[in-house]
Amino acid sequence: MTHLKQLQTAGLFDTNAPRYTSYPPANHFGTGIGTARQAEWLAAVPDGAQVSLYLHIPFCKRLCWFCACRTQGTKTMRPVDAYVDTLLIEIDRQRALLPADVSLSRLHLGGGTPTILTPDIMARLLDRVFDRFARGAGFEFSVEIDPTEASAALLDTLIAYGMNRASIGVQDFDPKVQNAIGRQQSFAQTHATVAHLRAANLRSLNMDLLYGLPHQTGPGLTASLEQVMALQPDRLALYGYAHVPWMSKRQLMIDSAALPSPQARFQLAEQAREMLMLDGFVPIGIDHFARPDDGLSIALANGQLRRNFQGYTDDTAEVLIGMGASAISKFPQGYSQNYPSTAQYTSAIGAGDLAADKGHVLTQTDLWVARAIEQLMCRFEINTIDLRAQFPAEACAIARTLSNVAASFPQALHYREGILTLDPMFEPLVRIIAGKLDLFKSEKTAHSAAI
Ligand SMILES: C[S@@+](CC[C@H](N)C(=O)[O-])C[C@H]1O[C@@H](n2cnc3c(N)ncnc32)[C@H](O)[C@@H]1O
Numbered sequence: 001m002t003h004l005k006q007l008q009t010a011g012l013f014d015t016n017a018p019r020y021t022s023y024p025p026a027n028h029f030g031t032g033i034g035t036a037r038q039a040e041w042l043a044a045v046p047d048g049a050q051v052s053l054y055l056h057i058p059f060c061k062r063l064c065w066f067c068a069c070r071t072q073g074t075k076t077m078r079p080v081d082a083y084v085d086t087l088l089i090e091i092d093r094q095r096a097l098l099p100a101d102v103s104l105s106r107l108h109l110g111g112g113t114p115t116i117l118t119p120d121i122m123a124r125l126l127d128r129v130f131d132r133f134a135r136g137a138g139f140e141f142s143v144e145i146d147p148t149e150a151s152a153a154l155l156d157t158l159i160a161y162g163m164n165r166a167s168i169g170v171q172d173f174d175p176k177v178q179n180a181i182g183r184q185q186s187f188a189q190t191h192a193t194v195a196h197l198r199a200a201n202l203r204s205l206n207m208d209l210l211y212g213l214p215h216q217t218g219p220g221l222t223a224s225l226e227q228v229m230a231l232q233p234d235r236l237a238l239y240g241y242a243h244v245p246w247m248s249k250r251q252l253m254i255d256s257a258a259l260p261s262p263q264a265r266f267q268l269a270e271q272a273r274e275m276l277m278l279d280g281f282v283p284i285g286i287d288h289f290a291r292p293d294d295g296l297s298i299a300l301a302n303g304q305l306r307r308n309f310q311g312y313t314d315d316t317a318e319v320l321i322g323m324g325a326s327a328i329s330k331f332p333q334g335y336s337q338n339y340p341s342t343a344q345y346t347s348a349i350g351a352g353d354l355a356a357d358k359g360h361v362l363t364q365t366d367l368w369v370a371r372a373i374e375q376l377m378c379r380f381e382i383n384t385i386d387l388r389a390q391f392p393a394e395a396c397a398i399a400r401t402l403s404n405v406a407a408s409f410p411q412a413l414h415y416r417e418g419i420l421t422l423d424p425m426f427e428p429l430v431r432i433i434a435g436k437l438d439l440f441k442s443e444k445t446a447h448s449a450a451i
């Protein structure tokens with residue numbers, strides 16, 4: 001059997017699977033994790049701990065058809081201004097519950113489009129963050145940037161407040177693909193944003209690209225990648241386009257007949273991966289690439305790479321606090337997610353409370369499965385000795401479950417000195433294999449294609 005046939009037989013081309021940016025995936029969060037539990041978890045953060053902060057800005061001036069992010073369109077700044085006022089209250093309210101001497105490991109502004117904020121509104125937001133939270137050792141501040149919606153004045157404001165990582169959305173530079181996904185963005189616009197940031201000595205630049213888009217071809221993707229490499233990013237995220245129109249209604253605007261077949265998608269991913277590796281990028285997990293001296297490559301080499309809601313991270317903080325509509329917080333005890341709609345979020349904060357809606361309390365079983373899946377997604381292996389030592393009460397369940405999973409993929413998974421290793425040829429199956437450990441059974445339609 002050829003390699004492709006083996007991947008096909010294992011379900012690569014007809015399986016939907018979670019991306020496991022969390023375990024359990026967010027669609028399994030249930031009600032019953034109210035604000036009382038969120039407050040309890042905030043208060044339980046140890047004195048002197050470093051925590052990370054994610055602020056969600058759910059607004060965009062344009063609504064790209066392909067986008068599955070939680071966002072809403074606006075033509076004016078009025079709702080954005082009002083939303084930031086609510087965010088300021090939430091910052092105060094969550095901060096008041098934390099120990100006095102926590103400090104920030106990371107601050108990430110995501111969306112939507114954080115760069116939609118005017119310099120004044122951004123300064124108001126960042127003044128509040130840095131007034132309430134001290135920057136910890138090794139602090140990093142990153143922002144998602146849409147080059148078509150990021151004024152030079154706003155970029156200067158972000159730099160002045162210490163932004164040292166920027167993530168720029170590109171997706172694809174081919175005009176035919178851009179028209180098919182409802183997102184126009186010229187190379188010149190993107191270049192101008194990059195040049196501005198580099199001139200201000202921005203240290204680290206990431207770019208987001210997608211494979212599997214309508215009308216995307218091998219030569220077209222090569223041309224886009226060449227343009228991207230000319231911009232000299234330090235990191236790249238190369239995500240498989242998640243076509244989930246039943247969840248993201250805007251995607252109904254996309255002609256599904258123009259999407260590449262699952263096999264063609266796989267070829268596009270492989271081709272891009274080869275090209276980036278030839279250029280010296282280190283592959284990081286399923287969909288990231290980084291220069292060898294980048295923090296992600298270093299974390300991979302020293303075993304500290306982690307998976308989080310942004311994909312991969314070298315952040316070692318145990319607590320991630322999400323603020324804003326739909327934002328998710330991660331604590332050692334579990335997850336809590338704010339109300340997804342801006343109206344519900346605003347009224348929860350307006351009523352004088354926190355805004356947690358759903359979430360999940362992690363059991364001991366969840367904790368070891370989460371750790372095993374994270375190891376697989378980061379390193380394509382599971383260290384069964386470490387796992388059993390870390391969760392001694394679960395040792396029998398761990399041994400039984402992993403040996404069943406290994407038996408289901410005899411060609412792909414091998415035990416070597418207590419480490420269950422995924423053969424590099426079979427790495428594309430990693431989300432499907434992780435799914436075998438997943439105790440929360442998913443509807444097929446709840447997730448995107450496994451490749
Ligand atoms: C919040 S968005 C982008 C930030 C900014 N608004 C922009 O447009 O540049 C973050 C990233 O999510 C990714 N993304 C959005 N929708 C996606 C989808 N349907 N499938 C895969 N990735 C997607 C894109 O790569 C995008 O750059």
Ligand code: SF4
Nearest residue numbers: 060063064067111112
């Ligand atoms: S890709 Fe960016 S600009 Fe486009 S809709 Fe999504 S968040 Fe908004």
